[in-house]
Amino acid sequence: MSAADVAVPSARSLRNGPQSDALLPADERLHGLARELYAEVAAAPIISPHGHVDPGLLLENRPFRDPAELFITRDHYVTRMLHAAGVDLGEIGLDPASDVDPRRTWRSLAEHWHRFAGTASGYWFEFELASLFGIHDELSPASADQIYDRIATAIQTPEFRPRALFESFRLEVLATTDDPLDELSAHAALGADRTFHGRVLPTFRPDAYVDPDGADFAERLERLLGMTGQPTSFSGYLGALQERRAHFIARGAVSADHGVLEPLTVDLDPSAADALFARAIRGELDTDGARLFRGHMLFQMARMSVEDGLVMTIHPGVRRNHHGPTWRRFGPDTGHDIPVATEFTENLRPLLEAFGTARDFHLVLFSVDETAYSREIAPLAGFYPSVYIGAPWWFLDAPDAMLRWRAAVTETAGFYRSSGFIDDTRAFLSIPARHDTARRRDAAFLAGLVGEGRVTMPTAQRIMRDLVDRIPREVFKL
Known part of the structure; x- marks a missing residue:
């Protein structure tokens, strides 16, 4: 088979998908409304402010x-x-x-x-x-x-090289997720390359450096302090993290992401924090002590975001590497991360008491516990100016779950307290598919509101456009 026999992607074909009416309402009247709403954004550029694509993929631009x-x-x-x-x-x-x-x-x-x-x-x-x-x-x-x-x-054809696909996908912004000690050379090279059009932004992900239960926590801590030249003290530790955040900001980062089992936040006095850190570096923390340390560090991460402006995103409620034998044989991110029930209101209260009304602080809350959206996250976003409702994530970024999510949060917080769609993917080719899915489901949801006379068509059209452009730009300070 020659290259000429293979369909070459185009912006138009990417937006049409396998079926132009897929995921739109079956009801004839609502279907027409949804198609009209979807048309508002079908060819709009993609803003992807949180994901896991390797930036080296675009830098090297090798064939898959x-x-x-x-x-x-x-x-x-x-x-x-x-x-x-x-x-x-x-x-x-x-x-x-x-x-x-x-x-x-x-x-x-x-x-x-x-x-x-x-x-x-x-x-x-x-x-x-x-x-x-x-x-x-x-x-x-x-x-x-x-x-x-x-x-x-x-x-093997030029049209399917990563950079060509990046342009065909109409990707305008792509954020990666990166280790705090990463020098971010790939991001710097892409930013300096005049032949590459698009923004590839790093994201600060400190999880392995703030969890004393991590298998290599002591080693990571030593490398963090060594790289920054900070002393082995709690204040030195915080200074080292702040220094690395500054490095990320200089390379274009707009957010810091936190993948935690629970969104516990604890505000400790300095002497208690010093003592806890000393026990952590000696490996002497028990289960309760490690939990307290993580809770205080999540609080400290919020303080840093208030100071340096990085958007704080929290992805809680997943038991990582649930099956030990699979993790030991194949490593992380191999399919056995399992959701757990998650509580936000009490866990986040210390953080929100301190920073919930801080000027220009943005806190985006995600969940894989559907009950949390209507019970806690939407009400929190409906009061605190800092809180935004994260898009359906992981097990919930599916067509039916997207509609349930919109229904769960909109009546309490509206559309403009949500984050815009987040694909959160490692699978590069799935980015347009996931964003298109969200656009179609939002069109279906809005068509229902228009059909019931709850929203006018001009307002729905504006919301559709804002959901894929204005809202993610504002939430992620783009």
Whole structure:
């Protein structure tokens, strides 16, 4: 098959998706309203203020290796479903020590493709096949090799290099998630490259440096203090973190992200904090002490955001690496992070008492506990000027959950206390699919309000435009 036989992506095809009416209401009247609303933003640029794409992908601009790496091995949404079906993760390329034929991995997905029916992963995958590669055939054991070959041929062409796709996706802003000690050389190089058009921004992610239960906490702390030349004291530790935040800001960062099990915040007096830190560096904290330390550090991170202006995003409520044997064999982010119930109102009260009304402080709260949105997060955002409602995240960034989320938060806090859509993805090709999904579901939700006479059509059109542009720009200070 020649490159000429493969569909080349365009801005128009990327926005149409596999079906132009997908995810819009079935009701004829509402369907027409939703189509009109969706048209307001179908071709709008994408602002992605939080995600996990490696900036080196765009800096190096190398061809993607193979379809399996592109669609399967780096996407834990996909690998977790295959594992649940009995597929060994080592047999689909997650074990770096083993050499697995990517075609074999692809065939494994095809064999189990029927299991993805009705899932967000299945919808995104089909959207990508249709919009990027012009492939409308359903994946199956019979079609697997033909589809694999079409993709493998396409990704060797210039149109499918990462930078070309970045432009085809109409990506205007892409934020990455980065270790505090990262020198951010890739971001600096991209920023200085006049041939690259777009903003790739780092995000400060300090989790491993503020959790004394982490396996390598002591080593990370030593490297942090060594890099910054700060003394081994609590004030030196805070100074080191502030110095690294300043480094990120100088490289264009607009936010600091915190992935915590619980959003506990604790305001300790200086002497208590000093004593807790001393025990932490000696490895002497028990479970309660480690929890107290994390809570105080989340409070300190908020204080720093008030001072330096970084937007503070909190992604709580996930038990990371739930299955120890899988984590030990394959490492993190391999599909076994599981949600837990999350409480916000009392956990965040010390932080909000101190900073909730601070000028220009932005706190974006995410959850994978759906009950928290209507019970706590929307009411908090409906009072505190600093609090914004994070978009449906992780297990909730799915079509039906998106509608439930809008219904849960809008009556209490409206549209303008939300963050705009956040794709939060490592899978580069899924970015337009995820944003398009959110746009279609927002159009469906707004069409319902228009149909019920609760919102006028001009107001709904303005909201649609603001949801993909003005709102994320304001929330993330872009």
